[in-house]
Amino acid sequence: MTVNTDDFIGDILIVDDKPENLRFLSEFLSGQGYRVRKAINGKVALIAAKTVIPDLILLDINMPEIDGYEVCEKLKQDPKTSFIPIIFLSAGNQIGDKVRAFEVGGIDYITKPFQLEEVLARVKTQLKVQSLQKQLYFRNLELQQTVTTLQTTQAALAASEAELRALFKAMTESILVLDSEGRYLKVATTNTKLLYKPPEEKLGKKLHDILPRQQADILLGGIQKALEAKLSVEVEYSLILDGVKTDLCANISPISPNSVLCVVRDISDRKRREEALQLIVEGTAAKTGSEFFRACVRHLAEILGVRYTFVTECVNHQKNRVRTLAFWLHNNYAQNIEYDLPGTPCDEVITNGEYYCYPDNIIARFPDDKDLVDLNAQSYAGIPLIGSTGDVIGHIAVLDTHPMRGDETRELVLKIFAARAGAELERQIADAALQENREQTERLLLNILPLPIAERLKQDPSAIAEQFDEVSILFADIVGFTPLSARVKPTQLVNLLNEIFSSFDSLTEKHGLEKIKTIGDAYMVAGGLPLPKPNHAEAIAQMALDMQQAIARFQAKYSEHLQIRIGINTGSVVAGVIGSKKFIYDLWGDAVNVASRMESSGLPGKIQVTQETYERLKNRYQFEKRGQVAVKGRGEMTTYWLIGFSSL
Structure with a gap:
């Protein structure tokens, strides 16, 4: 097995039993700078995908011997190919066809006959999402390496209690020592934020005395597994800390036959990134048009924990006026509006085509924006929606009644949603133009013929x-x-x-x-x-x-x-x-x-x-x-x- 490393936009495998469809899509995508490989049936597709791993697969459903659903299932069952994004192509337009496609592992579904511009937009979107997923993967690897390095350092300094405590003070994780029954032997850190209860209330007590039963069971199971295997074990759980749900990861390492070192860290940001990817893939993959944009703003509000989210499209060539496509207002959808951009933070996002974040005092910075006053907004973040030609066609904005802390995750989440929303908006614009052309052709034809x-x-x-x-x-x-x-x-x-x-x-x-x-x-x-x-x-x-x-x-x-x-x-x-x-x-x-x-x-x-x-x-x-x-x-x-x- 080899992985594609050639210098081109992406490696796409097209699977279709009709040669004319293969030639049609292949010539178009090749002309867009992609390397294209073709498979005439399901068996050839499985061999081709495992020989040279493609970046993306366009898969027809109705094929002899092995249909598209079975090909997708086999690829998803193989760890070597399970991560490949698969877009189904089918003439079937029934809900059952689409549901089956997503159940077997497809990430998108295009109904035949299709427009080449739609195929290109969806291919670009999925390749972009895949790229962002890889970024997240390597960031998590870096975090894991950091924890591993930290544990190595702790072992080297175990002989010096004073040095160990100094190191603990500089760390953001909570460090615990527990025995095989889950009893707290030592709370060796000054970071008490993740401890659920003060250190003095934990010493000598067991996990089930301090934590809710479900979370205590998870940690105790991790301790027993680490001691039995004599290896480090990671478990994840969540707690309500200061009234907010916090996702935690505990790295449990044996330090004696009957005790372990437990390093607890906050992984809420990572979880939010994962949720963003999951929601954009699963929560909106089968949605289009207004339904997609409504789902988009609602999911963004949930992931980022903000009060207001909305997505817009530019309504004129000057790009100084926009129309909201969906507006999430606290706990419900608000009526869509049109507004002028000058004097608003959205103007900078669309005019410059860049991400902007104002973490606090947004009203003072834009005193002419009365809507900010009406919403009692304190903070704002916005990102442009970019079309395939590089033009700004709209934007996504999130606002809150509280300050926004500095957070790279917010920008990454917005980028993920903006990639998908931009592709959907561009598809809508292309559909509207196509419909207008069809109607004009229809009018011209009816002027000539009954x-x-x-x-x-x-x-x-x-x-x-x-x-x-x-x-x-x-x-x-x-x-x-x-x-x-x-x-x-x-x-x-x-x-x-x-x-x-x-x-x-x-x-x-x-x-x-x-x-x-x-x-x-x-x-x-x-x-x-x-x-x-x-x-x-x-x-x-x-x-x-x-x-x-x-x-x-x-x-x-x-x-x-x-x-x-x-x-x-x-x-x-x-x-x-x-x-x-x-x-x-x-x-x-x-x-x-x-x-x-x-x-x-x-x-x-x-x-x-x-x-x-x-x-x-x-x-x-x-x-x-x-x-x-x-x-x-x-x-x-x-x-x-x-x-x-x-x-x-």
């Missing part, structure tokens, strides 16, 4: 053609527009035509009709498609009358002699979308040609309809018979002028 046709094209991009047995078609042409074009500027002409046709578009929506197209100064609309409409002829007739009124208003507004010539026919057509570029929904058939001839053979200011349309409308509308009209391609046809709605 909604039912657009939805069908999304599912099947092949040509669409449908037969409609009965629809009504209207053609309209603006009379006098051509002479007008010779007298006005092109831009004025286009603006006028746009205004006229926009009013026609509004009428189309009002009457539930479908605009087909415009050609120059001609306008085409149909009723009864793509969805059937029983009153399609009535709707088209009313549309034609409204178009006449609209033109009359434009004529009065612009003092231009404009009239409209309209033709209407009713019959069967074929409608659909053909071609692969510049889609248009169009109509074909003899009924369309006749409607066009009705317009071209009509008169300005008139609405000419065929016998077919007249028969459907004669009982509700007024008509004037025009008589026989020569129609190109059809010969003589009887047509009518539509006058208006019948009041009878």
Whole structure:
């Protein structure tokens, strides 16, 4: 087994039984500076992971023979590979799939289809968390080495009681000597903070006389184990000291066949760091969006023991105003707010992109921040949320009504949470941008095609053609527009035509009709498609009358002699979308040609309809018979002028 030491961002093993997925992710992550290895199935993945330990594994669930869950379980059972972070990739979006993934040891779950930016953000987050975990591990090793060195020094100075006591005075641990039954023989330290009771009350008494039963049992078990094995033993327990829960570690070493030296130290800070990692991995791993940010601020308040915590996002490019995404106010969530940054401690965090801590007198330093007064805040710490491009996109802040003591752990905990929160916020921003693009594309598509046709094209991009047995078609042409074009500027002409046709578009929506197209100064609309409409002829007739009124208003507004010539026919057509570029929904058939001839053979200011349309409308509308009209391609046809709605 070897461990990756090459000079690159990280070594990622991708496991998927689909070669196209392997190639797709591999090329993308390689382009981001990662070394990528690929495994086509679970067996190959197990061999690859144990041969060269990767920094992270992207693991598909649904694979033949050994699925992703079993691969993860086997890796977590092996001490050599149990620490590798595993992100599951799956098309399954059920809660059960995600719960199973986290139960077998996964640290994140990405649902297919996914965005590459989301995968990259999550990979960066987990690699960053892993790096911070390694920092904690080496810090704990340093602490252990310190204790070991201290015990060695104590043994060397055992002959000199005076020197031993001087050494004890310089130590922060509590040093005890106990016998095999847990009886206090000596309290050899002046540090009484961790003793639970004064030294004089302990000497000669047993652990169970002084400590709560559970804690006494833990220490006595450690003493007996150390004496039996003749080796040092460490046990951990907690006590309520000065009203505060304190986590303690006791290092127990035999000094005779019947007695031990017990070094007790406060490990509360270390526990807080471990809790931060556990909470950020377990408490928020399955959460996204507002649910994640709410969990984030609540867990931060618990770990750091502060009264207020909140996380924000920048709301403008100047980064001088933010909006809270979640706000923990003492014991509950507060309503989210927006506020300006100038004059607040948050301004320094976001403007400079750095961690800031003001341990006391925060109001005096920022007297213009009235919110600090309302919260009765005395101390503040904040850290920026950094996006993948290095830009500040928000921040996390914690405040308390008491001073904050100097604590490197607080900064480390905030860094852990900020890494995860920054990735989640960036994912939300990317999702919002993607959704906006989708909505814009949808609006553009619906401006070109009817909604039912657009939805069908999304599912099947092949040509669409449908037969409609009965629809009504209207053609309209603006009379006098051509002479007008010779007298006005092109831009004025286009603006006028746009205004006229926009009013026609509004009428189309009002009457539930479908605009087909415009050609120059001609306008085409149909009723009864793509969805059937029983009153399609009535709707088209009313549309034609409204178009006449609209033109009359434009004529009065612009003092231009404009009239409209309209033709209407009713019959069967074929409608659909053909071609692969510049889609248009169009109509074909003899009924369309006749409607066009009705317009071209009509008169300005008139609405000419065929016998077919007249028969459907004669009982509700007024008509004037025009008589026989020569129609190109059809010969003589009887047509009518539509006058208006019948009041009878």
